[in-house]
Structures are given as C-alpha cells and as structure tokens.
Amino acid sequence: MINAELTKFNAKDTIVLANNRQVLAFKKTFSIQHSNIQLPKALSWEQYLRHIWYQISPNSNLRFIDQIESRHLIKQSMQKLRQSTDQRLLDEVVKNNDYCANHLIDLNELTCSKIRSSELFSTWINAYKNTKSTLGLIDLHDLPSLIIKANISITKPHIYGFKTLTPQQQLLFDTIGYQQINANNTHHISALTFDTATSEILKAAQWAKAHFDNNPDKSVVIVSPQLNDIQHQLSSIFDQVFDDLLTEIGQKSYNISLGLRLNQYPLIQDLLSILTLSTQLQRNKIQSALFNQIATCVYVSGYQQERSARSLLMNRVLFLSVDEFSLDKIDKALSKCPILEAIINNIKREKPTNNTLESHLLNFNSTLETWGFATDRNLSSTEYQLFKKYLQTSLGLNRLSLYFDKVSTQSAIKQLNSLTTQVIFQAQASKTNIQILGALEAQGLYFNEAWVLGMTNQFLPARLNSTRFIAHDISITHQIPRTDYELIATDAKNTLESLSSLADKVVFSYALTHLESEQLPSPLVEFDPAINTSHIQKISPIALESIVDTHTTHLEKPQIKSGVRILKDQMACAFKGFAHRLNTPSFDVPHIGINRLEQGSIIHNALQYIYQEITSKEQLLALNTKELDGLILNKINAALKRYPNSGFKKIEKLRLSRLIHAFIEADKQREDFCILATEQNITANIANLEFKTRLDRLDQMSNGDKIIFDYKTGTTSITSWCGSTISEPQLPIYALTNNVQGAAFIELASNKINFKGLSKDPDSLPKQSKYKGKYQDWDEQLKIWQHTLNTASLDFQNGIAAVLPNKNACDYCEFDLICRVEK
Ligand code: SF4
Structure with missing residues (x-):
C-alpha cells in the first residue's frame, strides 16, 4: 500500500513512482480506494521515460538498448582502448556512468580534472557514446535529454515516492511540469535495544507471528538494512517461528525480498x-x-x-x-x-x-x-x-x-x-501480508505495522560514498548522495523520515552485538537503554535433593505409570529403573520438523485408523488399488491432521504412504486373520506392580490362535525378549497379561517389512524368525518371562537402585547426570 489520498485521480492521469514495488502498491491502494474506477497510468521512472519516448518518437530510427547490451558496449569500448576488464571494474564503471547521467556531470569536467582515473573513465565513456552514435543506439540515460529536446507538450505527471529527485529527474520534471503527491504522516516510534542480533530478529519474528495470528489480513513489514548479509539468519529464524521449514518459497507465511544473481x-x-x-x-x-x-x-x-x-x-x-x-x-x-x-x-x-x-x-x-x-x-x-x-x-x-x-x-x-x-x-513471492524488505525497497510504502531492524550507527548515518572515477569535488558539486558530510546528514534525515512513515506505529531496534562484534545505536534515534528480554522464556529452577543411591525405601503405592518402561530400565540398570521414582521432568531436545517420536506415533495412529475399518485379511484383499490408495491417504491425513502445513508434513505424508503400502502388501501375504483389537488399553499386573499399557494390535488366526503385535519403526531383534535378559519387555508383558498364543514385532523399515516373533503354532506367523539361542516352546517361554519380569518388579518395589548397567543401558540414558557414570 501507499499512504496517500488517491481519490482525486482518474484514468487520464499519469503517476510516476520511484520503483516497480511502489507501482504495484499504488495500483493496490487505488483499487481499494476506488474499486470501480479505471486505474490511472502508474509507471516507474524507467517505464515513464520509455513510455514518453515511444509516444513522442514512434518512428525513430534510433534503437533502444537494454542494460545487457549497454554494459557489453561499455566493456567493448574499454577493451578497444586496451583496458583489460573484469566484473568488478565493469560494475564500477557502469555505476559511475549512472552517476554522471543522473547528476548531469559533463564528461569534459572529468577530462579537465587532471585526475588520471577520471580522465581514463571519460575516454571509455566517450568511446561508448561514439559507438552508440555510429550504430544509431540509445540507452535509458539518453531519454531525458531527448525528451526535453523534442520540445513537445506532455501531460504533467504526478510523482510519488522519490526520497530525493536526482538532478536529471528534477530537470525533466521541471521542464514538463509536475505535481507531487504527498504521503500522510502520522507516526509513533518506539525504539528497542537487544543484547544480540539473534534476539532482535527472534523478537521481530514473534511480533510478526502474533500480528499474523490475530489478523492475517493486516499488512506487516520487517525492514532489514543488512538484508543481504543476514538473509540466512533471518529466514532460518522466521522459518522456525512460522513453522515454515522446507516449505516452498511461494508457500511460506512470510515473503523475504531476496534476489541472488542467477x-x-x-x-x-x-x-x-x-x-x-x-x-x-x-x-x-x-x-x-x-x-x-x-x-x-x-x-x-x-x-x-x-x-x-x-x-x-x-x-x-x-x-x-x-x-x-x-x-x-x-x-x-x-x-x-x-x-x-x-x-x-x-x-x-x-x-x-x-x-x-x-x-x-x-x-x-x-x-x-x-x-x-x-x-x-x-x-x-x-x-x-x-x-x-x-x-x-x-x-x-x-x-x-x-x-x-x-x-x-x-x-x-x-x-x-x-x-x-x-x-x-527472486522466486515468486507468496501471497502473504508479511514482508521482509531491504531499506531501499521499503521506501515510499505503507503497512499496518512496521519494524525496522539493525538501526545502528553503521546504517544511519550511512558511510561516506567515494566515487571511484569522479573527482571528489565534482561529486559534491553535483550532489551525488553521501559524498560529503552535509549530503550524508541530508540523506540520513530523509531515510529516517522514510522509515518512520512505513506505518502509523513503527518499531526501531538495534542489538548491542552481532556475530560477537559490538554495535552502537544510530545517533538519530533515542533508544530505550534497557535490554529487551520479552522473547526469552522464563525457566524456574528446581531444588535438588541428595539421596543414597544404592538402595532406597520400599515402594508404597504399587500402581505406577509407564510400567513397561520402568521394568525395562530396571532390568537394564537398577538405578535407571529407580530413577523413575524421582519424577524428574525431561525436556524435548529441540528439533526441526517432525521428530522420531512423533513419526512413531503418527504411523501408529494411521495404522490404527486403517485396521479399525478393515478388520480381516478377506476385507483387505477385497479392496481394489484405487480403494486401497484412497483409504491409506485418508487415514494418513487424519493422523497428520494436528500438524500445521509445512514442507516436513508433505515429506512425511509421502514417506508414510510408501511405508504403509509396503506393509499392507506384506500383511496380505500372511495366513488368514481377523483383527480383534488395535491400540487397546490393558491393565498389567507383574508381581503386584500394576500399570496401564497399550497393545498395538491383536489378531486371531484361522486356527483360533491369538497373536499380539507391536509396531516398530527401527530395527529390532527377537533376542531382545527371548534371550537371557529382556531389553524390550512389552511383548512378554502383553503375552503374560492376555491369553495369547504368539507375539511378534512388525518391523516397519523403509526397505523391508519384517515380522519377528514366536508363536505356539509356527503357521500363525509368517516364516518364523529363527532365534539362535536355546529353543524354548511357547509355554516354557511364558514361564521364563514371568520369572524374569517378577524379579524386576520386586527389585523396583524393594528400592534396589545400584548403578550396575548392562551392555547398552547407558546409550541414550537421560539419568547420567544423577548417576554420574562416565559414558
Ligand atoms: S547412565 Fe548408565 S549407569 Fe547411569 S542410570 Fe543410566 S544406565 Fe544406569
């Protein structure tokens, strides 16, 4: 949007704006203010020059060349004069040529300056001009003088959004005549200080997200004068705050104006x-x-x-x-x-x-x-x-x-x-109301809310601009921006004015440090010296308690939570099992996207939804490909429903679809079955220790055997519950608590689906995984499980808490800080 009253304009008017972004903003503002009136002609400075030129000289023999051709001819002219060129030199020559044209500097002035670099530069540009004239070419810089020379009456344009007019623009507009459109200015500024640039960006991102959540129609801008330098930091923090990681640029919740060379x-x-x-x-x-x-x-x-x-x-x-x-x-x-x-x-x-x-x-x-x-x-x-x-x-x-x-x-x-x-x-922007722009791009625009980051003394006032090929005194005389301290002060004042007009309420901020370098605030803004910490989450400390950790008191209440986990840990290391009694909260390790735990729970849910609807192999086989695809997609969508849309979600959907299709194909190959329960809550009692747990799936085979299954997303081994120690006790616990004749892990790996288990009748499970240890029949195995689990349960209840880990117990154990074992 732009902040000006546009009601007096109509289709006959021409409006010249400083850049293309302002042209779009003008058109949008005009359409909102006059929904039914045809737009005036809104053109950027460059578009305006070309438009007028083609209007007054439709049959000109001169051919207009773009920047690519112009740059090439400058390069060729330099090379003809035996000057070797590289990209940096050429960039500098093109920039100085722009200064000369925009600030009406006659090349003779440079020739007479007696400064070698200025003389050389004027020779190159004169050669370029000669080439153009020989070939009948004109470039953008030739248009203002050609338009003035044509001396034809042109409709006076209205102009908007120029921070200051260059002498070339001023001359043309003075000759044609023009009217200025003034911006409405009622703004309130707050100025915040942060300890680091990361905190500053994080707070700005949270601020933008809060506006977005309250009202997505509100337009919000975050301006960063160092957009190119901190682009990765900015997009990484905004992606995390807006949950936009791995999301296509055109679909992000915010739009960052970042163009890179092709x-x-x-x-x-x-x-x-x-x-x-x-x-x-x-x-x-x-x-x-x-x-x-x-x-x-x-x-x-x-x-x-x-x-x-x-x-x-x-x-x-x-x-x-x-x-x-x-x-x-x-x-x-x-x-x-x-x-x-x-x-x-x-x-x-x-x-x-x-x-x-x-x-x-x-x-x-x-x-x-x-x-x-x-x-x-x-x-x-x-x-x-x-x-x-x-x-x-x-x-x-x-x-x-x-x-x-x-x-x-x-x-x-x-x-x-x-x-x-x-x-x-720059990839196509998403249709969002949250924009991250550079300071120049934001100039002349208007938003509902604005935040300007990085208001340091390095940005405002800007540094001295030294023109490589134009003598210093000539630069000052021709008012090339920031070439002396007076021009710097004027530029800083104009920039501050322009940034202050971005919204009715504007936040300015700076950070005391960036990448471990200290920074000072812009002297043009009065900052609150207190460091803003409102983005930091408060953490309350927890009091420590000292205990003797080999043997503790008997457990009074034998009803517990997470019983499977406790027995598993007790068998792995007595202290690890005991440590559950301390009720220490654990914190999720920060992660990007959907973590392993969430992935496990999503696939469990998707399979639960599928097998609640399809309850036998017969029903599974009766589905045609289209019906099966539809069923899987629906259930995956239901399982992922609570996750916000993101690139991660899309990838997870794809991954799940492949995995579940593969699993269902494997399930179809099994003997006939019907499903008795999925994700069923059961109460287990192991030597009087009582807890609730959840069974992934219970099937009944055609021979009447009941088999319990546990879905596993990582690799598993039957030895983890049939060996001398039980490292995965859930299936033994389910088997002891229910009258079943078999138990198996279903290993859901991306490359293969495996059934790994034991059953009374070998035909009740697909090709039995061979347990290489001593063979036990099903009833014998149940007795061994009962004994091992009872011992673990009694040890836990009796407070056995010695630090005696078995082989892999310490891997990923979260209690290492309190047991003080050296891993
Ligand atoms: S880190 Fe090892 S020794 Fe310590 S509690 Fe965990 S398993 Fe036991």
Missing part, C-alpha cells in the same frame, strides 16, 4: 558446468572435480536409477588422484552407468567449433537436451521459475551476436555465464 543458484551452476564438461568430453581432457559434480548431479537424466553406480564412478575418479583425466581411465566404472555412458557417447560425437553466439545458443539447448537436463526430476516451483528465467536470460546471446564474429564454445559459455551474473532472480 548463477548463484545450484541449478544454474550445474547447467553451466554441464556445458563446460561437454566441451571437455569432446576434447577428452576432463577435469576430475567438474566430472564428479555432473556425474552426481540430480538434474542429469537417470540419476535416480544409477545413483549408487554413479557414486562408485565418482570414487573411481577420486582414486585416480589427478586433476584431469581421459575417459579410458574410467571405462569400466562408466559401463556400470549405462544411461550416463550413452549420454557421454552422444556428447562426444559433437565436435567443438567456432560459431556465432546465436548458433552456440541453439547448440547449448540441444546439449542440455542430450543430458536430459531437468527432465527426469519433478522440478520444484522455484526450480521451474529459475529454469524459465535462465531460458529468457540466455536469449541475451542472440542480442550480443550482433557484436561478435564467430567465437569458440568456451567464449560463448563465458558470455552466457556473464549474462547470468547480471540477472537477479
């Missing part, structure tokens, strides 16, 4: 590497690191099918221990990856030739096609947008083709790479 994205890096590797394959001189990057690249055809073989191929290349190799050195390992081998053979058939950039572009596209680039894999929305942006950007080679004769494939790849460095890509 070639900074892995998909584009892989794409460019594929083109380079193709030329190396054709010359049979292959860089090891590059080959390994592409051999294991997920975007290359056949990656899924040949993943393991390609990893072995990579090992083979590493084993060569050379920077470059020829294909015959890896032919055996390559033959194990037939899809990759076929691609490489096809690529080898082409020979690198000198060609026009236009033809190279066609070849690049067919090379990518040969590699099956991004065809096997379902691209995420961001990847899809990236690839589309690359295709658009690569067309720049066609335009540059005008300025080159035939060039080698390597030079063409270099040009393509250079194009991808000039394009900033």
